[in-house]
Amino acid sequence: MTVIDTAKPTVLVLDDEKNIRGSIEIALESEGYHVLSAHDAASAMRTLNERVVDLLLLDIRLGDIDGLTFFRKLQSDGIDVPVIFISGHATLTEAAQAVKLGGFDFLEKPFTTEKLAVSVRRCLEYTQLQRRLSGSEALAQVPQIVGDSPAIRKLVAEALRVAQTSASVLILGESGTGKELVANSIHAHSSRRDAPFVKVNCSAIPENLIESELFGHERGAFTGAASAKRGLFEVANRGTLFLDEIADLALPAQAKILRVLQSGEIQKVGSERSLKVDVRVLSGTHKDLKKAVANGAFREDLYYRLNVVPLRVPSLRDRAEDIPLLIRVIAQRLCAKNNLKEKQIDEDVLWELKRYAWPGNVRELENVLERMLIMSGERITVMNLPDEIFATESDTSNANSALREFRDKTEREYILAVLRKHNGNVSQAAIELGVRRPYLHKRMGVLGIAKKDIYAERGARP
Structure with a gap:
């Protein structure tokens, strides 16, 4: 050959x-x-x-x-x-x-x-x-990993250290935490920064096309292959290839990637020639690869090849102290993107955003922030927050709807009782409930509590 x-x-x-x-x-x-x-x-x-x-x-x-x-x-x-x-x-x-x-x-x-x-x-x-x-110039344009929490400082230090090597890196973390950003940063600070950084979402490519996408194919190799095509390994030659959602690769494709990592050679679909490539492979997943290995869904030998240096990206709820800084940085970019003037964000909004669990992590924060920037007036107040920000943990799960309805009814009755006790004074009611006044206003709106409900038992408003 x-x-x-x-x-x-x-x-x-x-x-x-x-x-x-x-x-x-x-x-x-x-x-x-x-x-x-x-x-x-x-x-x-x-x-x-x-x-x-x-x-x-x-x-x-x-x-x-x-x-x-x-x-x-x-x-x-x-x-x-x-x-x-x-x-x-x-x-x-x-x-x-x-x-x-x-x-x-x-x-x-x-x-x-x-x-x-x-x-x-x-x-x-x-x-x-x-x-x-x-x-x-590209390095200057690579989005920086934003945050000053201990978890982020540790991640940045580890990423910069491993960037100077040629080791394979497995980037772990929930969806939306920024695994691709970490991979891009590793490449940008490595000796391969002048060569291509190629990313591929393994879960987005059909199983019957993944081999062609990664390794390329010759003309006529299969039905529809009207011309030859370079694979992503060849495109990334002398550079870095980031295999995101690596856990979703089918076992046959895993075997082919293992061969490349072992030999440094790829073979196009339909070709008898091998191409020697020099590619650093970074990979990422939000799944538990150890569990996948135990279940037979992921090759153990490939796991150890990829997991030379593991880096874990913390979830947003584990670094809530970074949220104000993230909001400031993301808001500037979103305002420029949407041709909006920068807006003041109330402290109450920041307080509510910091206490939210963020199941979608930074990606969800960016979506919520963009929505508020577009739909708000000159400043963003707590009334611009979407209802899900005020949801409890059980609201964001698949909890039984009947249980949710019972809880909401109970909460509504309790808030009404406290409001009636204080003759409709929301500030005093919030103090007794142990919540902030804007939060209580928002919950009243979500639960459909109007002023007429507060005075309903008395028949008239005092």
């Missing part, structure tokens, strides 16, 4: 002269590059669609299409690959146009091996520098 090492820089040579292609291939392979060749535009385009190519050596005078036209097509198709133009017959105008279009260099045939090697090396170094600059 042929094994292609994609860890080496890959150079594609498009030239219709066989001898030229052969001599370039020998020269560049001796310099440590992996070289692919194409004799026409169609085969070159197939390669560019199927493989990660670091540099294209493009002849200006081709038999079927000129190199300048082919380069324009690459740009229009969104294929971003550095190009060095080569030609033995190009005019000065064509050479100038080649560089003007974005070509890195122009080499006139015949050129020496040394000149070719220098041009290729400079092009790759320049491209790497550009990626580093882009990586620095």
Whole structure:
């Protein structure tokens, strides 16, 4: 079986002269590059669609299409690959146009091996520098893990420490806690920051397509495979692949991923060749993987491969002290997103949000906050809070509806009794009930308690 090492820089040579292609291939392979060749535009385009190519050596005078036209097509198709133009017959105008279009260099045939090697090396170094600059900009744009609680400080410290290594990391935590954000942060602070960060939700891909998505496929490999496709492992080459909801992978796909982690090689569906890839794998799940292993739903050997360094993202209810800071940061982003002016949030609102259990964690907090920002006036008051914020723990579960109805009826009668005792004074009633006045107002609204109900026994309002 042929094994292609994609860890080496890959150079594609498009030239219709066989001898030229052969001599370039020998020269560049001796310099440590992996070289692919194409004799026409169609085969070159197939390669560019199927493989990660670091540099294209493009002849200006081709038999079927000129190199300048082919380069324009690459740009229009969104294929971003550095190009060095080569030609033995190009005019000065064509050479100038080649560089003007974005070509890195122009080499006139015949050129020496040394000149070719220098041009290729400079092009790759320049491209790497550009990626580093882009990586620095991307790092600045990566959303930061917000919080100052002990749990978050511990998580950030552990993530930064493991980012400097190549170890596999298993990120654990409930849905909505920010596992993807942690994975992104690890990549952004690692030595792979200049390479791609690729994320995939394993639970969102049908079982019959997961192998094609992860490893790619050849044209005609199965019904509907009209063209070859690169898999996510190849796209993430030299970078990081985040496998979210890893527990939802079917056992056959788990076996294939284990093979990749062990050998560093992938095999496309329908191909007899193996590609050697250099990918750091991060994974995440909200499920108990140990329990899944015990039940036979997850491979034990894969579990230990993925769980070299476990990181647990705390739930929002376990770091309620971070909620005011989270609200401030998220609100600024949401206001910009929705073209809204920033709004003042009452202390009573923050108090209620801190005491809520947040089963949906930060994702739920963001949804609630966006709703309130859109639907409120100039400031957000406790009356803008959705009813679920005032629900008890049993309200957010699948508790029996009859039990819930009985509890609400009992609570309504008790609140009414206290209000009547204090002649309808909500402030005094709140003190006796041990709750805040805005909360009592909200509960009165939820339970349908109106002023007329308070004075109903007396027949008239005093």
